[in-house]
Amino acid sequence: MTSSLNPQFNQGTRSDEAQKGHKPYRGRFAPSPTGPLHLGSLATALGSWLDARAHDGAWLVRIEDVDTPRTVPGADQLILNQLRVCGLEWDEAPVWQSQRTTHYQNALEQLITIDRIYGCQCSRKQIEEVLQKEGGLIKPNQELIYPGTCRERKVPIQNHALRIRFPHECQISFTDRDLGKQTQDVNTQVGDFVLRRADGLFTYQLAVVVDDHLQGITHIVRGEDLLSNTSRQIYLQQCLGYQTPSYLHLPLVTNDAGKKLSKQTKATAVDIAHPESIRASLNSAANHLGLQNDPIRGSISQWLNRKVQEWRERPSYNYFLVPPKSAPSTGFF
Numbered sequence: 001m002t003s004s005l006n007p008q009f010n011q012g013t014r015s016d017e018a019q020k021g022h023k024p025y026r027g028r029f030a031p032s033p034t035g036p037l038h039l040g041s042l043a044t045a046l047g048s049w050l051d052a053r054a055h056d057g058a059w060l061v062r063i064e065d066v067d068t069p070r071t072v073p074g075a076d077q078l079i080l081n082q083l084r085v086c087g088l089e090w091d092e093a094p095v096w097q098s099q100r101t102t103h104y105q106n107a108l109e110q111l112i113t114i115d116r117i118y119g120c121q122c123s124r125k126q127i128e129e130v131l132q133k134e135g136g137l138i139k140p141n142q143e144l145i146y147p148g149t150c151r152e153r154k155v156p157i158q159n160h161a162l163r164i165r166f167p168h169e170c171q172i173s174f175t176d177r178d179l180g181k182q183t184q185d186v187n188t189q190v191g192d193f194v195l196r197r198a199d200g201l202f203t204y205q206l207a208v209v210v211d212d213h214l215q216g217i218t219h220i221v222r223g224e225d226l227l228s229n230t231s232r233q234i235y236l237q238q239c240l241g242y243q244t245p246s247y248l249h250l251p252l253v254t255n256d257a258g259k260k261l262s263k264q265t266k267a268t269a270v271d272i273a274h275p276e277s278i279r280a281s282l283n284s285a286a287n288h289l290g291l292q293n294d295p296i297r298g299s300i301s302q303w304l305n306r307k308v309q310e311w312r313e314r315p316s317y318n319y320f321l322v323p324p325k326s327a328p329s330t331g332f333f
């Protein structure tokens with residue numbers, strides 16, 4: 001279950017970066033309240049907390065409950081409680097995305113003004129049919145690469161899904177602090193994606209980009225399952241004139257069948273009712289992040305301090321922040 005971060009991207013030290021005048025570190029953990037934390041989400045929380053503390057940075061918690069039908073009542077408080085009991089204290093009051101829709105609406109209007117959005121009336125079934133005609137094999141629940149059917153149809157934006165329009169040629173690259181350079185051709189690998197659903201709900205992709213910007217997040221540390229979302233989020237940041245944070249995607253915890261721990265794979269919640277199980281879960285989460293096996297015998301806070309030191313000594317720092325760029329505009333707009 002262990003995995004170590006790649007030393008190849010050791011491009012700076014804290015003092016180097018302070019001298020270069022980079023913004024103070026602000027990180028975050030952004031759970032979707034679809035259930036309590038399991039070992040996988042605890043490892044992500046721990047990794048992002050350690051990274052923030054190792055950089056003397058601020059660590060925020062944001063509850064990503066923008067997809068209200070998937071939200072499980074009470075899961076937010078359970079998660080906050082699990083974090084607290086595990087000693088992962090946050091520095092600013094947590095925020096809930098469901099209370100921030102005005103910000104998402106403002107960003108959407110900015111994108112409408114610069115003509116990067118179009119209405120789409122395709123159902124999932126219709127999209128699947130087009131993709132199948134083009135020879136694609138579709139698996140159930142697979143994310144579909146939108147074939148652009150409504151791009152030129154001038155579908156009204158009221159009461160329809162709204163999609164971002166990618167330029168014809170659009171490759172996005174970034175350097176993950178562990179995984180190195182990543183490049184995605186967003187047209188062929190992602191397709192114009194939805195920012196507001198037909199039922200009026202804003203999507204994760206829009207909300208995460210707007211909130212990371214408004215909360216001044218400089219470093220995103222999250223699970224590797226989100227790696228393929230990063231390019232489209234960088235594209236959105238570019239369209240909106242936001243700075244791109246630094247990214248570190250952490251290895252996922254998998255079950256015996258090699259599947260990511262999740263609600264779907266029936267991952268068990270981190271048990272906070274018993275001190276021994278809290279300690280065992282924290283030590284397993286740390287092992288998973290490549291830290292030494294170090295069963296907690298004294299206080300959790302002393303153990304966490306040791307882990308911060310261990311994280312700080314590992315050669316995985318890379319502080320660079322990409323200055324805002326405008327989105328590529330190759331003749332499409």
Ligand code: GLU
Pocket residue numbers: 029030031032064208221222223226
């Ligand atoms: N809310 C997302 C999740 O729980 C994480 C978003 C992110 O870290 O960017 O998977």
